Amino acid sequence: MKVFITGITGYLGGSVASRLKAEGATVTGLVRRADQAELMEAAGFRSVIGSLDDGRLLAASAALADVVVNAASSDHAMAVDALIEGLAGTGKTLVHSSGSSLIADDAHGEYGDRIHDESTPLMPVPQKAHRLAIDTAVRRSAFRGLRPMVLCNSLIYGEGLGAKKDSIQIPFLAAQASRSGARYIGPGRNITSSVHIDDVVRAYHLAIERGRSGAFYFVESGEVSFGDMVRLLNRLHGHPADGSWTIDEASAVLGNEKARFTFGSNTRMRGIATRHDLDWTPKGPTALAFLSDRYAK
Template sequence: MRVFVTGASGWIGSASVEELLGAGHEVVGLARSDDSAAALAARGVEVLRGELDDLDSLRAGAEQADAVVHLANKHDFADQAVSNLAERNAVETLTTVLAGSDRPFVLASGVAGFAFGRPVTEEDASPFSGLDSPRGGAENLALERVGAGVRSVAVRFAPTVHGSGDHGFIAVLVAAARERGAVGYVGDGSNRWSAVHRSDAARLVRFAVEHAPAGSRLHAVAEEGITTREIAEAIGRGLGLSTVSVAPGDATEHLGWIGAFFAMDFSAASAATRRLAGWEPTGPTLAEDLASGAYFTG
């Protein structure tokens, strides 16, 4: 298949591109910078220049593709409305092009914000709809387009997609700990985060493109829930720093913007995904990645 990938040079996107290329697919990657374009071209990816806000480029990529994988996101944590609007517009544009074709549309989503007091499962519909909700309600929007002839599949990623070279949430926590001289966790640290290694997440993206039924929700989750205190203690061991409990009201002051996220429970199950996809994670656990020292060099 000819697969158009947004976020192709990103953390999950670059691994997914390698999976797709390795399976014999032709990949077209959206690139917003010269560096990203050069990196994609060097790996044998056809480059389409454009940004997430460039809806004409998104249309062009989707029109010429047999499948679309949408992994790009602005991740503007200072102004979520900007990210939400861009995400919703992108999904509306891409799925409009794919309507009536039954071509795959694989959307990056997450397991945050369900607030059930239990692990989120694949059967749980997203509680978010509309522009003012997280990600602009893009998951529900994409799945609604199944009725319009789009093979939409939501891949919900664990909050930490970890591995060597990660610049995501765990790296941000490490940076905050270095700045403060101690590793903070919120309250008693009993809230849990799910996790998945980058290589395992990429394999699930490829399955979604090739085989997942329309309307599927897949959970890229290898570890259902690791307590945030355990995560903090592992970071502390890597940095040689002590761990401290931070009151919920002080989380943002101590940890920065990620404090609000580190106070939440992001646990999720993946039993249904494993049965459907025959997917068994084989990459290192989060604890193993932290113990390897990959997050503490440089």
């Protein structure tokens, strides 16, 4: 099986690529620079030098593959259009990676009780409407003669399998905790679904193997509040457990969208179709168990 993957130098893409290579696939990754190409090829991958703005290159690379995995960006519409164009009429597979801010609220750290599964109508906040439009375009591309699906990942944790070992949210909080104490936004009662990286890469493998054309799958294995993660990390690093900052303070450091829709929101999902269609059962440790093991002194 020949796979073309965007984001191969990143945490998610590198992990998925490593799993597929281990399963015997020939994996080609999109990289930006010659030095990255050398590193990827030394690791047993093939490479194409370019960017997500190189529509012709993406379409041509997709056309040469049996499976295409977009793990570079959930929000680059032109790149997704190019990958669809390269696969149109071939019956081949496109797996597009979406993210949980698709279902984020604007809670500023307050608790939210809204829970989505794959049958729940999606009504993103205005700032994330473009992500739903891209996901919808991917799913509808089934009518153009390819086999597309969308995997919407929750907060991912665990050691990556590729060149990049760390995810985004938890390492940031851990770094905060190691310096002067991690902080949650507002009261820290907001809840996120979460999933271990090993379970994520298995979901991608199973989606390629047996996923339904046009399907949308949530990838999650449980829930955790940002307050609980921060308090645990602070205790492990010897700081007072509770630490809060306002949305404005967080925005000044993280940027407005990341503060509101990554660290300050509720993103609660249930992967019912993921478990049913893919026969996927998560096996990794919970987020708090991972934190206790990874950051214990």
